[in-house]
Amino acid sequence: MPVLYHHPASAASRFIRLCFAEMDFEADMIEERTWEKRAEFLRLNPAGHLPVCVAANGQALCGPHVIAEYLDESFGVFKRDRRLLAEDPYKRAETRRLIEWFLIKFEHDVTTPLTRERVIKPQMRSDDGGGAPDSKVLRTARANIRQHLKYLSWLAGSRPWLAGDRLSYADLAAAAAISVLDYLGEVDWKDSPQAKDWYQRVKSRPSFRPLLSDRIRNMPPVAHYADLDF
Amino acid sequence: MPVLYHHPASAASRFIRLCFAEMDFEADMIEERTWEKRAEFLRLNPAGHLPVCVAANGQALCGPHVIAEYLDESFGVFKRDRRLLAEDPYKRAETRRLIEWFLIKFEHDVTTPLTRERVIKPQMRSDDGGGAPDSKVLRTARANIRQHLKYLSWLAGSRPWLAGDRLSYADLAAAAAISVLDYLGEVDWKDSPQAKDWYQRVKSRPSFRPLLSDRIRNMPPVAHYADLDF
Known part of the structure; x- marks a missing residue:
């Protein structure tokens, strides 16, 4: 196995x-x-x-x-x-671009700093760099979320799925990144109805269930995290 | 075109x-x-x-x-x-791992900080963040080069080409990253004979010639940069 x-x-x-x-x-x-x-x-x-x-x-x-x-x-x-990657080479390129967007750029701008400050540092020993979250880092990452949600809303509003007509790796990469932030209560859904509609569709898939029952040690999710009608 | x-x-x-x-x-x-x-x-x-x-x-x-x-x-x-990517899925995975190693990890640890400080900041206006190089950033990046050269030497010493028996994307990604540092005189070749031997082989290929005649604005390369017997 x-x-x-x-x-x-x-x-x-x-x-x-x-x-x-x-x-x-x-x-x-x-x-x-x-x-x-x-x-x-x-x-x-x-x-x-x-x-x-x-x-x-x-x-x-x-x-x-x-x-x-x-x-x-x-x-x-x-x-x-x-299949989660298209047959057409240009559609494959668009899917790969968005995987990188959400797992490299969004990760660098938002997910890494937020999880490091809120999840990892409290679990680390202080001589390894553990400790209280840095409020300046949190502020910058939260400002970046708002910019990224605008782009996500634009993508979700202009195409059936993020990379085109079909569910693809791009949707799974984006939803994976968003789900970490949503667990931590960092996504303000009320300003992004198109992103919310798209996330609701991905979140309702059977493949998503194990993530919704997942728990980070010593840190329960926000109340609406596992709710399909959030 | x-x-x-x-x-x-x-x-x-x-x-x-x-x-x-x-x-x-x-x-x-x-x-x-x-x-x-x-x-x-x-x-x-x-x-x-x-x-x-x-x-x-x-x-x-x-x-x-x-x-x-x-x-x-x-x-x-x-x-x-x-072909620059193998047929076998595990060999493809190893090639892709090394592309990421040299264009994401090495880039983050070495190439981005060094080029930002030495090439880009002197070309930027001061109100956009331009100015003199930060010596602390340079020192950290240079320490990272030494660690990365050890890993490159290990790869070059244990396989004919970095990802296996044949020239692949992995060699081109690594040589591309090394060539930027070599242009700036940041690679100390005398401690890394295996990495040097490998780089000499890639550098001698006809595909490399255009890079060797390339010039960064207001910044000529070090003397041995275009020399195939450096």
Whole structure:
């Protein structure tokens, strides 16, 4: 059985869990606290980031992009209209652009600083950099959320799904990132009805259920987190 | 004719120029100063980063990963033993892991801080954040180079090419990143004979020649930059 190293506060991990569920790909789950820099984990992925999938043959697949491409070329290609990456090269390019947007740019601008300050630092020892959240970092990240929600609303308002006519990796990457913020109560839905409508559709999929029952240690989600009618 | 927006100090741009040259893919080149945030460029790529390839049909392909995957699935697939991404899914995964290593991790740890401080800030107006290099940032980036050169040496010493038996995107991504640092005289080759031997092989390829004649505005390269026997 393949193994997925993941963390409930990692958007990239959530993205791959959604991909697995959409593709009926089963794996054992191991929660990894990357900030502890465990030697065994660093041997699997010297870059030290999540997720890492160890395939049934023992090969490690590192990071969301590598795993998503592997899944598509090994399994997705047989899924026909349930494939999560289009056949057309320009549509594939648009899907990949949006995966990067949500798992690199949005991650850099919003998800990483917010989760580091609110989830990881309280769990770290103070001599490793743990401690109270930095209010200046939180303020900047929250201002960035508003800009990103505008772009998400524009995408959601101008296309049936974020990258085009069909559900794709782009929707799963975006919803994974948004779900981390929504868990923490950082998304103000009332100003973004189009983004909210799109998120409601993704959140209602069976593949999303495991994420909604997920819990970050010592940090329960906001009340509406698992509510499909939020 | 396709158009490539690039910059001589951008490792990701150099990577795609190497890919184009290895695959005999022709494009017009436009130098883009991303820090000027030109509206027309941001319409092509809202993320604002390089490179961007506008294909002959007018579609914009944004960023090195998107362009490299597009090139492989549209052209590379017909190149047989000159293909830059393997056929085997696990070898493809290793190549993609290393592209990310050199164009995301190495970029974050080394290339971005060094080029921002040494190349971009001197060209920016002071009210946009221009000015003299920050010596603390330079010191950290230079310490990171030494760690990364150890990993590069290990890869180069344990495999014929970085991702396996054949030249691949991984070599081009790594050589693109190294070439920016080498231009700036930031690589100390004497402690890394295996990395040097590998770089010499990539640097000697015809695809590399245009990079060696490239010049960053107001900043000539170090003396050995274009020398194949450095």
